[in-house]
Amino acid sequence: MKISDVFKEMSLEVKTFKDGVQREVTGGYVSDLLSDVLAHAQEGNIWITLQTHQNIVAIASTKGLAGIIIVGGREPQQETLEKAESEKITILTSPLSAFEIAGKIYQLLQ
């Protein structure tokens, strides 16, 4: 499954690095604790979070994540957008909750 496949199912807006939506997604991880994501997310996962600050980009980069979905209608901060663009990390936003997004992606991955 690619990130682009998720679009058909739910409302998402691509905020950074649009080419990244073609990347293969191996699974997902939901957490707002950055140490938890560092320790447990796996390469190729899509990360669902409500954190919006720039450190999420470095986490995604060092973990080799497929992308980040910021939920609950929150908007990434300006530095986050700039950093994500330069590090080639795809950030998406959605008005949906983490529960709804995770549920839908889980189904798509089955």
Place this chain on the structure above:
Amino acid sequence: MPIHQTIEGSFQLIGGNFSNAGDASIELKQKLTELGFNADIVRKAAIVTFEAEMNVIIYAAAGWLRYYITPEQLKIIVEDMGPGIEDIDLAMQDGYSTAPEWVREMGWGAGMGLPNMKKNSDVFKIDSVVGEGTTVEMIMYIQ
């Protein structure tokens, strides 16, 4: 790529400067990958380095992170000029943190950093003097 001599790198970390957080982790990961290290060591190195960077950025005035790669091991040493840790056993407990509220709101300060560092290294040493600073040494053996 075979390693014939020690490959070193160092990073200066400034307390409160969250904008460079993760730089050491990303560079070290890239270097280890280029050198052909197995994915498990690369993954662990990235985790412990990032956590070590965050501890300096969150708690200390400044610090250094240095890494040394030899054919036998990867060693990471982090020294900071910070407040020091009064009770190391307590600080090593999962979930214990003295981070301020604003740091917790960023999703850091969950009390997972030091335990994650210990869990992912073969040797973990921590030394701290209250009012002076903390030094952490981590070694990962390369089979």
